[in-house]
Amino acid sequence: MLELAILGFLYDAPLHGYELRKRITALTGHVKPVAESTLYPAIKRLEKAGLLGRATEPGAVAAPRHVLTLTEEGRRELRRRLAEPAQQDITDENRWFTVLAFLRHLDDAPAQAGVLRRRLAFLEEPASFFYDGERPLRAEELDDPFRRGLLTIARATSRAELAWLRETIASLDD
Amino acid sequence: MLELAILGFLYDAPLHGYELRKRITALTGHVKPVAESTLYPAIKRLEKAGLLGRATEPGAVAAPRHVLTLTEEGRRELRRRLAEPAQQDITDENRWFTVLAFLRHLDDAPAQAGVLRRRLAFLEEPASFFYDGERPLRAEELDDPFRRGLLTIARATSRAELAWLRETIASLDD
DNA sequence: CCGTAATACCTCGTAATCGATGTATTGTTC
DNA sequence: GAACAATACATCGATTACGAGGTATTACGG
Structure with a gap:
């Protein structure tokens, strides 16, 4: 979820870690805060995996910034993660919302519709919490x-989302 | 979240690990599955902390069962966790739903209303995902x-939940 | 000029989680 | 009678996450 958010935000524009943190906090922080000690190691992981590169720039206000940019491989990886989300990205609302927040980057209507259909199928399964x-x-x-x-x-949630999913899938299919 | 569910289910009746697992899977498994290798260590943690005890019984079908029972301290601990949930139990839907699933065990209407008010306050804060x-x-x-x-x-979710929260808080205040 | 807040990054130890794998038994199906 | 699923528990290594703490700079109010 965190890695997806990092890749998603950097897909639009290079950012430094601190700015990335503010954006992630705005996106999911009110629900599930991200500790700095989780973000910076995550950045290192992605860097080590060759998905992003860093360039040091003088800080606008204080310490020097490490401006992070997605590599071509990083861009591919984001698209791959969006096109083939893990099952938990479909079922867990927190993770699903992160997928939705960046799904436009997939830039391929049939693939986007495919992802929405997976969520639709999940919500259509009869499921309760109590049996x-x-x-x-x-x-x-x-x-x-x-x-x-x-x-x-x-x-109520499910009903609202089902309506939106059906409508949006239909419009993507045109 | 997992520990809360274990304590919550055992508050009603002693269960063995395997049965506990099935109940937890029914409650939250379609959204966020719990691996066995997460459940059994969690049981051990709680046991070590003196919150639950185990008694070995011959298995009904196969291997012997470890029937788990909440100790008096375990019962107190569940009530404490329900009365004073961590902030993430309030904000994260997965965790909040687990609190809701067992909130009746608190057995104290003003305290229950207090917990619902915390969720209400959270949902009433103006929050977006994008700025x-x-x-x-x-x-x-x-x-x-x-x-x-x-x-x-x-x-849509928020609206439905706000309506329910206000209604339920009012009825608890009577 | 001193404290505090904000910017900007980082490490360390601990805890939690997961997937893979292992063990043993009973009941059911081919 | 040989697989196979279900019951029932457990360990292990790798990964991920978190809280606490640390470093350094700039800006601002008292």
């Missing part, structure tokens, strides 16, 4: 107001 | 259909 043996329990069947709320919220 | 400098961007301002969808979905 009576095999049978999924409906919100109305639960005494617990909190679990009932959980199902209610999940269903 | 123009300081100013949060609205869905309508984005060209990118995927980012627009992301905001649309997030807003």
Whole structure:
């Protein structure tokens, strides 16, 4: 998720680590903050893997900046990760939102539609959080107001997203 | 999140690891699967911390089972974690849903309402995923259909949850 | 001129997680 | 009767993440 965000932001423009951190914080930080001690090692990993390069520039205000740029391999890697997301990128909302935030970079309508279809298939599977043996329990069947709320919220989310997915897939298919 | 789920399920009834795993998979597995190699060490951690005890019973079908029971300290710990969730339990949907799934165990309406109020306050903060400098961007301002969808979905979810939270807090306050 | 905040980067130890793999038993299917 | 799935638990190494702490500079208010 973090690596995807790094690649995604750098696809648009070279950035230094500190700026990258602010953008990632704006994107996902209110939900799941990213520690600096996670970001900088992640940058190093990607650099070591040849996905990005760095150039040192004098800092605008303080210490010198390490401006990060995607290599051609890095650009390919982002497109690959967007075109073939891991299953958890599809099912986990946090990760899925990160995929959505950068999916435009895929720049290939059928491939984009394919990714949306995977999410659609996932949301269309009948799934609950609570079961009576095999049978999924409906919100109305639960005494617990909190679990009932959980199902209610999940269903509302799902309905909104399904509508958007169907609409967007249709428009990509044109 | 995993530890909370373990404590939460065991609060109701003693279970062996394998059964625990099935319940956790039903609860959160379609979104974020839990590997066995994560669950068993987590059980050991909690056991070592004195939160749960184990008793070996002959297996119903195969190998002997380790039936896990919450100790009194484990029961206190669950209530404590539910009454004072970490900030990420409030903001991260996956973790928040786990809190909701077990919040009834808190068994104290004002404390439950307090937890819901924290989530309410979080959702009421104006937050976007995309910014123009300081100013949060609205869905309508984005060209990118995927980012627009992301905001649309997030807003729909948020609206549904806000309604439920306000309603439930009101009924807990009676 | 002193403290604080912001900019900008980094390391270290610890903890958590995962995938792969291993062990042993019972029940079911070909 | 030989596979195979399901039950039931466990370890190990590699990866990832986090909190705490560190370094250095500029800008600003008191």
